[in-house]
Amino acid sequence: MGFTTLVNEYRGGVLENVHYGAISVVDEKGTILYSAGDPEHMTFLRSAAKPFQAIPVMKRKIDKIYGLTGQETALFAASHRGEAFHIDALESILHKTGIQEEGLHCCATYPLNEDAKAERHRAHESKRRIFHNCSGKHSGLIALSKHMGWDEHSYYDPEHPVQQEIVETLAYMAEVSANSIPLGVDGCGLPIFALPLNKIAYSFLKLACPDLIEDTDTRDAATRIAVLMNEFPDMIADTKFVCSALLKDANLVAKGGAKGVYGIGLRKERIAISLKVSDGSEQVWPCIIASILESIGYSNRETIDRLLALAPNTIVNDGGTEVGERRAVFELKA
Template sequence: MSFVKLVEEYRGGVLENVHYGAVSVVDERGNVLYKAGDPDHMTFLRSAAKPFQAIPAMKRRIDEVYGLVSEETALFAASHRGESYHIAALESILRKTGISEDTLHCCATYPLNEDAKAERHRANEQKRRIFHNCSGKHSGLIALSRKMGWDESTYYEPSHPVQQEIIETLAYIAEVPKESIPVGIDGCGLPVHALPLNKIALSFVKLACPDLIGDPETRDAAARMAKAMNDNPDMIADRSFVCSALLKDPNLSAKGGAKGVYGIGLRKERIGISLKVSDGSEQVWPSIIASILERIGYDNNDTIKRLYDLVPNTIANDGGTIVGERKAVFSLQA
């Protein structure tokens, strides 16, 4: 079986829920150091692919071409939650690039965060495309198309030059043949790619340690994208989300995706981590990631504490009373 028990949840001492999944930890050459479940499990990256999807735009220095500041550039790799500071930065990107919001292929929606959504409802605002959590990525790809003279209206099609560059970039960084990468359609309408977990982990150690990337332009683009993410952690999700909690640690590159997939690169240790929660839960990410970091001897306790503060291992009811507990129960096999 590809998956093993990762997290058990108890209420009143009774096992109420079990989250299964798989974990892969690799070194800088892609060798599997530790695993839980199948490290070769084929996994769609979903939004965990965003830092790599942004590399073609970063290679063309789209941020410099259009005069984007660091906070705006970070949105190329973001799954923003629709806070007011996200929307202000996105509107600035559209103004600077001259992109029409209607060109974005992601659907019009309301922000993901409930408070941000309520704010828009109170203002009687309609759904917008830039409220979509992937709108920063879409803006970057349209800006790249505009710079290169490619058709902006079809940038989301798999045959478009932008999408071809993305899959070629991902294949190069993950060290797999392009033809071996399964392609689906993501929630935002763009092509989405699948890799074995160990190749996702390898990609993230290269994002954290771009000196491992042979091609100079790709190396520089990855380094600048990773720096923008660490410099602006709250732009990548929001102030209370796993990505932001991890990216506040300058030693880490990190990005999660829908349906429970997560990737992390550690600079000093030169290792990559990937995980997949089989039921797609994101709530158990902090417990799993903190447990992995503890078990490999990671020495930044502040980062681990931020994760446990975000989603404690105690389970509270609606009134705040502690009614149960959450346990990471997997072992990392060498």
Template sequence: MKAFTELVKEYRADVLENVHYGAVCIVNERGEVVYQAGDPDHVVFLRSAAKPFQAIPVMKRRIEQVYGLTGEEASLFAASHRGEAFHIAALESIARKTGISEEQLYCCPSLPLNEQAKAERIQRGETKRRIFHNCSGKHMGLLALCKHMDWDEKSYYKPEHPVQQEILSVIAAMTEVPKERIAVGIDGCGLPIHAVPLHTIGRAYLKLACPDLIHEHNIRGAAERIATLMNEYPTMIADTHFVCSALLKDANISAKGGAKGVYGIGLRKERLGIALKVSDGSEQVWPCIIASILERIGYDNSDTIARLYEIVPNTIYNDGGLIVGEREAVFEWV
């Protein structure tokens, strides 16, 4: 089976201009693949779709209670925040409460991903900061855990560090892939990141949405708490106008995307896990693909689907607001 198939086609003036390839699969609570397009066994790096699972060791020790953090602040442990003012204010509050300095973060200095937030910082003459990095909430959570556990804070990014070894165990438990079969690379923020078959990402997200499916009692409660925070504070997880936040406004959904086109979704009521990978790494076509998946399975919350199409309409406009083309999801279930 080919790893990737056609997922989305884009037309301009009725001429096919672009094709996005990738793979999509849906699993049920028994871990069975019930729908697929492309190869569900294709191995994929989780990238930032791993963040809810990377936060589980932090939530297991109730670090938010240890340091008196608000739920809004603790939700950033699973976030790919895009640097809006309220994100930075919450991160600076975490730093004050935990005693963590910005210089301790291993992620590199950057500017906010949100274009308006970035422009505002530049206009004020501000330069790149580690706290602006979209992964800074995750790093703060791990550092706070190291501080609480008296683990070395300077080497928390190394694969052999206790916090990274515990994350590996969590990934293995949630995906049901043995640790020795999980490939480990280095993510953009410098931390270890893991690669697993696509269908196991769907399995992990189904467990995040339905923690009763988690066999390991020591992580079940922590997974439930981080999933709850993600739904309670959806705009903290990404942006005021981004796919993750739009999905998480729906209390039935656990969801998180990652770099290079990977996305995981769990549906609580339907007890289904969804995983997808866009092979060219495009995030722009996520709304088209995810909305189409939800429509095809008869998802009953039309508001959630409408929010996705609002973020990136299937109608393509040029810079002047003129309709110049359209995109459509073209994948077929096997």
């Protein structure tokens, strides 16, 4: 599979868990600068695709047409975790666009954020579609379909115009042919796409450095969604998650997806990073990303510290006693 050891976890000095994966770091020409494991490992983007899925929505200025705020628009690229301010913004989007919650293809669920979930349980609330972490993306795609006169009910079908435009957008950003992109079905029921890790990184670099995008409309749309992600980072995940922690750094455009995939574009450095944890763990993202940033000499220590505060490399038990450690063990090879 081309994976290498990324993180070892020790308990009482004994190796307990090993997390394998692959990393790719590319420059503005798409050249692989550094890697660990196979830098071209084919990987489903899962929710890391959301900024690219939002580009067709931003191209048509759906936010302007329906009078959405910046916070609301940022949800088009979000994996929100259902905090109260997310739900308030989503209800506002539905009200302004005239979309019915039942029209969202994502299933009804409870929020991913544990505190938010507990709050809904205490209030004896039922599962809702807007509690689903992908509901912002779905709202944007329905609003685009409504504006374009496309069928609003089948927007999740791979043959639907909105899905065809998304695939073409991703192919354009990654500089691959659309028919070379493998398709699957994401957790929320929408089509999802696989790319080699280096192409995922290159796509994120274009989000960070949109001057690399030749098409004016695509460049403007990518610029706007990336800026909103930085302006409203807590809308993209929540107040205690990796994506929001990274996006508080204005130099970064970052988005993770289910099963351990992550993409980061660095504006000043004009490089980008992608990674895949083979066992799908998200808990080791902070350890891996912090180690990568340290390895490339990233200057913003505050960002690295903010990451490690989310998931410290010191492992504690349920009572808060230190019982082990998490250690990044990979080396980036030129």
